[in-house]
Amino acid sequence: MIPVMHLDADVRGILESLPDLAGYGAAAPMLPAACYTSPEFFEFERRHVFTRSWICVGRQEQIPAPGDYLTPKIGDEPLLVVRREDGSIGAMSAVCQHRGQVIATEPGSAGRAFRCPLHFWRYDLEGSLVAATRIDDDAIHDCLRDTVRLPVVRLENWHGFLFVTLDEDAAPLGPGLAKLEPFWEGYEDADLVAVPPTMSDTPLPWNWKIHAENFTDAYHPEFVHVGTHDFAPSIHPDGGVEITPMTAGDNAIVRTVPLLRPDGGMMEDGWGPEAEFPAIETLSAEQRSHVTFAMIPPGMTIIFAPGAVSYQLIGAIGVEATLASNDRVTAGGWLLPRSTFEAEDFEERAAAVRAGGKKIWVQDIPVNLGVQSGKKSRFAPDGRHYMPLETTLEQFNAWLLRMYHAAWKAIA
Ligand code: FES
Ligand SMILES: [Fe+2]
Known part of the structure; x- marks a missing residue:
C-alpha cells in the first residue's frame, strides 16, 4: 500500500504540463525543467515514483548465510532483505508491528530471528512474530503469533541482483x-x-x-x-x-x-x-x-x-x-x-x-x-x-x- 499525499499545487502544475502518454512508448520529448529543480516534484518522485519502481538493493552474495540481511530504504519505507533458513531471499518491512520501532537500519546478521530493539519482540526470517515479551497469557501470546507479522514486500532476484518494489501491482521485473x-x-x-x-x-x-x-x-x-x-x-x-x-x-x-x-x-x-x-x-x-x-x-x-x-x-x-x-x-x-x-x-x-x-x-x-x-x-x-x-x-x-x-x- 502506498500512502496518498495531497498533491502540491506546483507538482500538479508540472504534471499537467507533461505530454500525454499516447504515442510515447519508445521516445518522448524533454520533460519540463522543473522536474529537475523543484523540491516538491522530487518529493512526488520519492514517494510515488520510486515506490512504484523496481529498485536494486544489492547482490545475493552480500547475504550468503541464513539470517544475513540488508537494510534498504525505498521512499520512506525501511526494509529488511534477508536470506531465509531455506536459502531463499525475501523482503519485508523493517517496522515492528508492536509500536513501530525500526528493527534495523544497518546490514548485519540476525541469526535465526530479528529482535526489535525497543521491547524485544522477535520475528523469524519469514517475518512472523515468534515471541513477544512479558505476556503471561499463552492464549494471547498464541493469538499474537498467529496474526502479527512484518508486511511482505515483493522481491525479484535478477542474475543475482536483488530488486524490490513496494507496488503490489507493478509488472514483474524480468520481462x-x-x-x-x-x-x-x-x-x-x-x-x-x-x-x-x-x-x-x-x-x-x-x-x-x-x-x-x-x-x-x-x-x-x-x-x-x-x-x-x-x-x-x-x-x-x-x-x-x-x-x-x-x-x-x-x-x-x-x-x-x-x-x-x-x-x-x-x-x-x-x-x-x-x-x-x-x-x-x-x-x-x-x-x-x-x-x-x-x-x-x-x-x-x-x-x-x-x-x-x-x-x-x-x-x-x-x-x-x-x-x-x-x-x-x-x-x-x-x-x-x-x-x-x-x-x-x-x-x-x-x-x-x-x-x-x-x-x-x-x-x-x-x-x-x-x-x-x-x-x-x-x-x-x-x-x-x-x-x-x-x-x-x-x-x-x-x-x-x-x-x-x-x-x-x-x-x-
Ligand atoms: S516496538 Fe518493537 S517490540 Fe515494541
Ligand atoms: Fe560521461
Whole structure:
C-alpha cells in the first residue's frame, strides 16, 4: 500500500504540463525543467515514483548465510532483505508491528530471528512474530503469533541482483529487462565473483536524472571524454553505437558501442586496448569487441565489458542530491571471473581500473553541474534539438513519462 499525499499545487502544475502518454512508448520529448529543480516534484518522485519502481538493493552474495540481511530504504519505507533458513531471499518491512520501532537500519546478521530493539519482540526470517515479551497469557501470546507479522514486500532476484518494489501491482521485473538477456550470454559461465560497491555518503549536487542521463548519453563522450573514451567511440566507420529499441514495457535503456580492438577494457587512462581485467573466454567474439551500457531506472546502471560486468547503484536523496556507488567514486561494483579476482595482482589491477574510471568521472562532474545549473534558467531549452545519438535520452523520457502518469493516476 502506498500512502496518498495531497498533491502540491506546483507538482500538479508540472504534471499537467507533461505530454500525454499516447504515442510515447519508445521516445518522448524533454520533460519540463522543473522536474529537475523543484523540491516538491522530487518529493512526488520519492514517494510515488520510486515506490512504484523496481529498485536494486544489492547482490545475493552480500547475504550468503541464513539470517544475513540488508537494510534498504525505498521512499520512506525501511526494509529488511534477508536470506531465509531455506536459502531463499525475501523482503519485508523493517517496522515492528508492536509500536513501530525500526528493527534495523544497518546490514548485519540476525541469526535465526530479528529482535526489535525497543521491547524485544522477535520475528523469524519469514517475518512472523515468534515471541513477544512479558505476556503471561499463552492464549494471547498464541493469538499474537498467529496474526502479527512484518508486511511482505515483493522481491525479484535478477542474475543475482536483488530488486524490490513496494507496488503490489507493478509488472514483474524480468520481462521488463528481457532485452538485456542477450548481453548476459557467456558471462555466467565464467564462475563470476561479485565485488559489491560501497555507496558514497557524499551527495552529488545534481538531480538523479542528470546523473542517469550523463551515463546513457552517447553524444557527449567524443567531446567531454577526449583521451579516456576514444577507444569506445559512438561514431565509427564500421558501425558505431547501436541503441536497443525501446518498447512501452521496458525497464532498461541500452546502448552498445564498438571497441577499437577486441578484448579492450578499462585501463589506468580510461578505455583502452590492454584491459586490466582480462577478457572473459566464454564470451562471443561480438561481445569481446563491444561494450554495452544499460540503465535500469531509477536506481541502477550496468556495463557489460569484455573483462567484467560493472554496476552502479544510484540513490536519490534530494532534488539536487544524489548518492552513487560506483568504481569511480568508491570501490567495487564488479562481477569478475574468479580467475581475475584471485590473481595475485588483483588489487593493483582494480586500482588501475578505478583510476581510469575516475578520469572519466572527473570529466563528467563539470558538465553535470552545468546541466543542473541550466535547468534553473528561464531560458532552459525545451528539448526540440535532440540529436540521433541522444535516442537513449528520449527513451528515458518515455520511461519517466510512463512512471509519472501512472503515479499521478494512482493518487489523483
Ligand atoms: S516496538 Fe518493537 S517490540 Fe515494541
Ligand atoms: Fe560521461
